Amino acid sequence: MNNANAGGMASALRRTAGVTFAASLELEDIEHHYNGKETVRGISLAAKPGEVLCLLGPSGSGKTTLLRIAAGIEVQTSGRVVIDGREVAGPNGFVPPEKRGVGLMFQDYALFPHLTVLENVRFGLTALPAREASAEAMIALQRVGLAHYAPKYPHALSGGEQQRVALARALAPRPGVLLMDEPFSGLDSRLKDSIRADTLDVLRQTRATAIVVTHDAEEAMRMADRIALLNHGKLVQIGRSQDIYRRPASLFAAGFFSEINVMGGQVRGGRVETPVGNRSARDFSEGQALDVAVRISSIAVSVKDGTIPARILTRRFLGVVELLTLAVDGLDEPLRARIRADQLPEDSVDVTVKVLPEDILVFEK
């Protein structure tokens, strides 16, 4: 959003003291099956009022199903959905989607082509008299910096503008919780960063609670106050991005947030020994075999300052960084490393690598 638009958004907010009244959303022990196939397996999590919570996970991990259950478009097999302390789905009853005070935004935006931008945004405001609905829709459009597009039709707008109209439409009824399914996936990568930042600004200004589905760890880290990481329908880990990144709960969590080398390790004398270095492993028993992960960015490669001899197999220049594969004694697979470009002489072949003990991540097998 440019400054003029941002200014428009700010003045709109000054005119409307009543921004969204953020709600909490709790999912309690949610189970879900599609035709007997388990899709969500005992997930409990809670979004606090005003929080941006990202549901992150690979394709098929159950993110969309969980979002649809929260919205009321899908019904869980067991468990409860609670919004602001009120059960909206569970053993005590079911509140339909339109009465839950949630806003929905899908990856394809789902704008109606035959309605103008203003009519699209007004669509969810049928409970209000026409004049008031139009005024509210204009406020939502001002929030996203697109008031001047009110009379246009969606086809005349760029992908990024359509995304902002969809955001305005979802926010217009001032939902307590906004549910967003891959809201940036249709945008090209150059646009994505700025639209994501704009969307986050709007969410902060309206103070909406937002649950955002994404399969992209970097996107989750850019947006979320907290991330819920899912795999095979289960919650793997929930927390701030820095906590999950620094202390991944499993090999899967480590690998989802960064590119890693995976290798075996064994506990000897209270230390785990690996082909690239050792670290203390007091939480594990003597002789135990462990999974070890080392991020490709945690490997220092130098001509002779490292501790482990290695031989460069391939080397690819990527501008700021270089990607290397290296042969290291004791490793079946080549070790992958990402280093700063130009830090190693071009003709290097036999080199050394070094990994700090704290960068050796160990997990029970």
Ligand SMILES: Nc1ncnc2c1ncn2[C@@H]1O[C@H](COP(=O)(O)OP(=O)(O)OP(=O)(O)O)[C@@H](O)[C@H]1O
């Ligand atoms: N309508 C459906 N009928 C049958 N199975 C379904 C249906 N929708 C989803 N599934 C299955 O449920 C599981 C979870 O799907 P879901 O769409 O929730 O995952 P996701 O993490 O959102 O994945 P994606 O990022 O690919 O959308 C998958 O195994 C999927 O094949």
